Amino acid sequence: xxxxxxxxxxVVLVVLLAPYTALxxxxxxxxxxxxQDQLELEQTPEVELASSPGPxxxxxxxxxxxxxxxxxxxxxxxxxxxIMDLDPFNINLMESASSGELSTEKPLSxxxxxxxxxxxxxxxAQLGAGVPVQEIQLENDEVAFKMSLGFGAVATVRGPLFLRxxxxxxxxxxxxxxxxxxLAVAGFAYPVSELxxxxxxxxxxxxxxxxxxxxRVQKMPLGEPIG
Numbered sequence: 001x002x003x004x005x006x007x008x009x010x011v012v013l014v015v016l017l018a019p020y021t022a023l024x025x026x027x028x029x030x031x032x033x034x035x036q037d038q039l040e041l042e043q044t045p046e047v048e049l050a051s052s053p054g055p056x057x058x059x060x061x062x063x064x065x066x067x068x069x070x071x072x073x074x075x076x077x078x079x080x081x082x083i084m085d086l087d088p089f090n091i092n093l094m095e096s097a098s099s100g101e102l103s104t105e106k107p108l109s110x111x112x113x114x115x116x117x118x119x120x121x122x123x124x125a126q127l128g129a130g131v132p133v134q135e136i137q138l139e140n141d142e143v144a145f146k147m148s149l150g151f152g153a154v155a156t157v158r159g160p161l162f163l164r165x166x167x168x169x170x171x172x173x174x175x176x177x178x179x180x181x182x183l184a185v186a187g188f189a190y191p192v193s194e195l196x197x198x199x200x201x202x203x204x205x206x207x208x209x210x211x212x213x214x215x216r217v218q219k220m221p222l223g224e225p226i227g
Contacts, residue, residue: 023057024049027091034102034222035067039196045069060091065110074195077124079114080210084217086110108220112199116211124211125170128190138209143170147186149178157186161211163204166193168213197221 028047036044050064051057065086072082087110092103116124122136125145132148144158155178159171172186192201198218205212 024051024062027057027062030102031065031067031222035069039069039072041069041071043071061088062091063088065089065108074114074192074213076127077116077120079116079213080120081115083113083115084110084220085112086217086220102222104222107197107218108222109216109218112215112217114201114213116213118209121211124168124190125188128168128170129186129188131186133188138206138211140208141206143206149182153177155182155186157183159187161204161206163192163201166201167191168201168204 028049029044031049032044032047035041035047039045046068048064048066049057049062051062052064056063065084067084067086069082069084070080071078074082086108089108090105092105095103118136118138121138121143122133122145125133125136125143129147134146134148134154136143136145141160142158143161144156146154146156149155156176157172157174158176159173161168161170163169168190170188172183175183175186192213195201197220199215200218201213201215203212203214205214
C-alpha cells in the first residue's frame with residue numbers, strides 16, 4: 001500500500017472511528033512525518049496537538065500545536081532542539097483524505113525557540129570568529145571564550161551577544177591574558193537569516209550553559225504531497 005493510500009485510510013479512520021482523545025497523537029504523527037520529509041531530518045519531530053473544546057478536533061480545528069525538532073541545521077550549526085509553538089489552525093480532513101496532502105486554510109505560523117548547548121555554541125563561534133576559539137562558557141547574559149595566541153598562550157575574552165540585522169554579534173569587552181588591543185579582533189558575527197518557512201530570529205538570551213534564540217515562523221506549508 002502506498003503512502004498516500006495509508007494517509008487516506010488514516011484520515012478516514014480518524015474522522016469516522018477515533019475518539020477525540022486519540023485524534024491528537026494520530027494527526028500529530030502525520031504532521032511530524034511531513035515535517036521530517038520537508039526538512040530532511042533523520043528523526044521524526046514530536047508534534048503535540050490539542051483543541052478546546054476537544055470535539056472541535058473532528059472539524060479539523062486545533063488550538064494548540066507544539067513541535068519539537070532535533071537534528072535540523074540552522075545556518076551551518078545544529079541546535080540541540082528547536083521548539084515551535086504554532087498559532088491555532090484548521091485542517092480540512094476530508095479534502096486531505098481525497099487529495100493525499102494535508103490541507104490547511106493557510107500556511108502555519110507561530111513562535112519558535114532554538115536552544116544551543118555550549119558545545120554547539122562553540123561551533124557557532126568557531127565559524128564566525130576570525131581568531132582560533134578553543135573553549136566557550138555561557139553565563140547569565142555573558143559569553144566567555146578562550147582563544148589561542150600561539151605558542152601555547154591562551155587569552156580569555158568576555159562580552160555580550162546581541163542581534164543586529166539578522167546577524168548574531170559577539171561584542172568583546174574584557175580580555176585576560178593578552179593586551180587590551182586584541183579586543184579589536186576578538187569579536188565575531190554570525191548570520192542567522194535566510195531560514196526556512198520564513199522564520200526570523202528576533203531575540204537572543206544567554207543563560208547558564210545554554211544559548212537561546214527566539215523568533216517567529218511565518219510560512220510553514222503542510223500541503224505537500226507525502227507520497
